[in-house]
Amino acid sequence: xxxxxxxxxxxxxxxxxxxxxxxxxxxxxxxxxxxxxxxxxxxxxxxxxxxxxxxxxxxxxxxxxxxxxxxxxxxxxxxxxxxxxxxxxxxxxxxxxxxxxxxxxxxxxxxxxxxxxxxxxxxxxxxxxxxxxxxxxxxxxxxxxxxxxxxxxxxxxxxxxxxxxxxxxxxxxxxxxxxxxxxxxxxxxxxxxxxxxxxxxxxxxxxxxxxxxxxxxxxxxxxxxxxxxxxxxxxxxxxxxxx
Numbered sequence: 752x753x754x755x756x757x758x759x760x761x762x763x764x765x766x767x768x769x770x771x772x773x774x775x776x777x778x779x780x781x782x783x784x785x786x787x788x789x790x791x792x793x794x795x796x797x798x799x800x801x802x803x804x805x806x807x808x809x810x811x812x813x814x815x816x817x818x819x820x821x822x823x824x825x826x827x828x829x830x831x832x833x834x835x836x837x838x839x840x841x842x843x844x845x846x847x848x849x850x851x852x853x854x855x856x857x858x859x860x861x862x863x864x865x866x867x868x869x870x871x872x873x874x875x876x877x878x879x880x881x882x883x884x885x886x887x888x889x890x891x892x893x894x895x896x897x898x899x900x901x902x903x904x905x906x907x908x909x910x911x912x913x914x915x916x917x918x919x920x921x922x923x924x925x926x927x928x929x930x931x932x933x934x935x936x937x938x939x940x941x942x943x944x945x946x947x948x949x950x951x952x953x954x955x956x957x958x959x960x961x962x963x964x965x966x967x968x969x970x971x972x973x974x975x976x977x978x979x980x981x982x983x984x985x986x987x988x989x990x991x992x993x994x
Contacts, residue, residue: 754874761881763888763913776877777888780987786810821858830865834858839896855895885970885984887912892956899988904959907945910952910968912984917947919971921981926954928964931989937964961994 762774784792790806793799799806817827817834826835840854891898893907902908910926917924926939939954946953949972966986971978 755872756869757874757876759876759878761878763881763886774880776875777881779878829863831863832866833861833863839894857895857897857901885912885914885968885972885982887915887966887968887984887986890966890986890990893953899986900991902956902959902964902990902992904956904992906956908954908956910954910966911950912952912968914949914972914974914982915952915968915970915984916949916972917944917952917968917970919977919981921969921971923969923981924971925969926952927967927969928957928959928990929967931963931965959992961992963989963991966990 759779760776761779763777764771765773765775787803787807790803790810793806794801794803821827821834821836824836826833835858837857837859838849838854839857840850842854888911889899890902890911891909892900892902893909894903895901917926925941926944928937928939929935930937937957937959939957943955943957944952945955952968968984969981970984971981
């Protein structure tokens with residue numbers, strides 16, 4: 752029986768080990784679909800008995816109400832995913848209260864049973880080694896635990912990737928945030944680089960204004976060599992500062 756779905760993946764050096772023959776697979780994403788894109792597909796491919804406009808409207812209402820109820824302390828189980836509000840941070844006594852400077856709220860999502868069933872219908876094709884250029888795989892906001900999404904100004908941000916160590920004396924070398932609306936480039940001060948490793952950089956996020964940003968790392972780092980020309984790695988996801 753042929754698989755219903757097919758995905759392609761490439762292999763990259765495992766940043767968590769020193770073994771040169773240890774690799775991890777990363778899916779080659781076709782592109783990011785919006786709510787609108789999925790609704791159009793549901794109508795044109797899936798035969799949904801509605802219009803894409805009507806479905807997008809209804810989905811928007813559902814997610815708005817879901818967010819409202821989550822913020823009231825309810826958990827949500829759609830069958831495809833479960834979600835709930837979680838609290839990050841340590842409480843040092845039974846009488847300690849919630850402190851936004853020390854603790855953080857975030858929304859936690861986990862795959863549900865219906866989505867897990869779909870995984871058995873996927874055929875995976877490994878395309879071999881991926882690009883060995885510098886690559887940002889994910890970022891984690893240390894305060895909130897958010898991955899590839901929310902970032903907190905003046906708090907630590909953990910950047911994981913491959914060959915991203917900052918090295919070289921070219922003026923372009925460094926970590927920058929690019930405002931997606933204005934194109935303004937905000938470069939991280941070298942004194943705010945907390946950790947600098949080939950597979951992980953930890954920085955202090957600048958005092959960014961509310962908005963969406965692209966994260967960029969420029970480096971001349973090469974395995975056992977400083978490259979003549981800098982390499983640029985840009986995270987695939989937009990990072991958001993909430994006002």
